Amino acid sequence: MTALQPFRTGDTPLPDIVILTHKLARDYDMGGEVVRALRGVSLQIRKNEYVAVMGPSGSGKSTFMNLIGCLDTPTAGEYWLNGQKVSDLSDDELARIRNKEIGFVFQTFNLLPRATALHNVELPLIYAGLPARERREHAARALTSVGLGDRMDHRPNELSGGQRQRVAIARALVNEPSILLADEPTGNLDSATSAELMQVFRDLHHGGQTIVMVTHEHDIAAHAARVVTLRDGVIATDQLQAA
Amino acid sequence: MPFFEALRLALQMIRAQKLKSVFSTIGVFIGVTFLIGAWSVVNGMNRYMTEKFAGTLVGVNTFHLRRSPNVNFDVQDSVWRSWRRRPRIKFADANAVTKILTVPVVTAWYSEDRGSVEYNGKVAKDITLEGATERYFDIMNLTIGDGRPFTPQESKAGTTVVVLGYDLAHKLFPDVNPIGHSVRIHGIPYRVIGVVERQGNLLGISLDKFVVAPALSPIQREVNPPGVVDALIVKANSEPEMREAMNQTEAIMRSRRHLRPRQDDNFAMETSEGVLDFWNKLSRILYAVGPGLVGIALVVGGIVIMNIMLMAVAERTREIGIRKSLGARRRDILRQFLAEATALATVGAALGIVTGVGLSVLLQAVSPLPASVSPFSIVLGVVVGGGVGVVAGVYPASRAARLDPITALRQE
């Protein structure tokens, strides 16, 4: 892998760079007192990289993920996704990017409790404007690919934690996003289920998926090819590791 | 999210929370029920008044020359008292008008009071005692079902014969044909010569509890002082001819009473239009008060729905966060909650329409109030109900749409 070129303000990212942040900062205003959750994170992630983000609690991992997941907007700095500068897009454009470009997997699954697995996976397709029949076909295929073909009509409370997280992954991937973001995806799972989930991620990575995953656990991070460590809102280390 | 999707979601939500939905639509439900119900009563009354009531009381192309209007509404005391001081209509007045009118008309004398009728020890109380001349039956469209009306000779001679109303005949003669038998009115016997066909009722009051005897028979003593009638009934062949007859009658009466040009008429000529006038005044009040009451119920209903929707937005903040994280735009969320509020209100309105229609059918069946559902009121019910939903939903829905995804996702 060639070394990444340093990025300066006014540049545009190279074509194979999926994610590029430049001096990305996020402050939270807590009633007069400013919490500087991120204070200038510059990072480039290539297509089909598998990156683990680590760091102590409160170091800004989730804040970073929310920004690159377009759920939040930075206080300062730039964010480029697939060569498009995202940091100053409108609300609706961000919604479109969340829908088409980003698959987000959360620690707490974030499934709609009243909806079936199938309907949960259909949601992104609804907002993409797909007709009902196609939606159902795509969603069913996505559920089958994570091994839940026989659980489509189950509601989240009728599924195990591991199964719920698989539904969440199917939902994240159903629109074929350019990046899969996972914020502590194994945080609520036991070690056996976590291992299964890591197998799913590995397969996705081998299939060409770009993955960014936050984790506290070193053995989970060991699955990634690159580990970025945050500390106090800045990058402390950024290392490639043998798979 | 397409509109259809939002609607499907809304109906799903309503089905999932049936009880809550029912309660939240109660205001709209009541408003629309009242709208349909009250409207159908007024509508039914209206039809009834124009088609039946006025015709029954006065007759078509017919006017009644009286001392003062019979059907009146909202009359001031002083006016009332001045009416009481007017001279009454005399036999001579009635004869003069009948003789002098150049328009082809049919006329009859008419007087009435209430009293009892007796047969064989059986007494029927509160019967309308009517003294009339022979053409009365034609003019008022009273068909004789059994027997015959009285002849001009009997009328002129004041023979003690009588024609009975249907209910009265059946009350006094449950199992014999009354024709030929004698009934007593104030002790005086009258021979029954006919029974009028059933007339039904008017606003719940039976139209079949009466007797008609010749105006010059002893019944005159029961209904009026000597030489006086309540009304001279004049029926023309057409509306313009009736107008002409009224003009002539006015002139005749003014000259008979020596009224100077400046003086007002001291008699009344009542037409079915006059009776309708009374109803029009009443219905105008109903049309003014009704929408107010409906409006209040709908405003309350709207506030209830708005509250329910605000609660729903608060409860489902996390759901909104999830949807936004998956690509829902503001307008998608807005549409979802707006559709829900509108669907709620429309369901309430639909239930209200069903109940309102049911109520008016029931009212029609068991009460004397005539009710007739107006199709326009149903359309209005749906539109107004749905409109309340839209108005009540806008604020909660826009609050939901503006939620920040991260904040919403963090909600427990």
Ligand SMILES: Nc1ncnc2c1ncn2[C@@H]1O[C@H](COP(=O)(O)OP(=O)(O)OP(=O)(O)O)[C@@H](O)[C@H]1O
């Ligand atoms: N909405 C917020 N309002 C105020 N401060 C916030 C908010 N979100 C995060 N913070 C603060 O920003 C800092 C970084 O938080 P963040 O959630 O990114 O940490 P993290 O690395 O994900 O921690 P953990 O490992 O516990 O999940 C913390 O000090 C946190 O208190």
Ligand SMILES: [Mg+2]
């Ligand atoms: Mg975190």
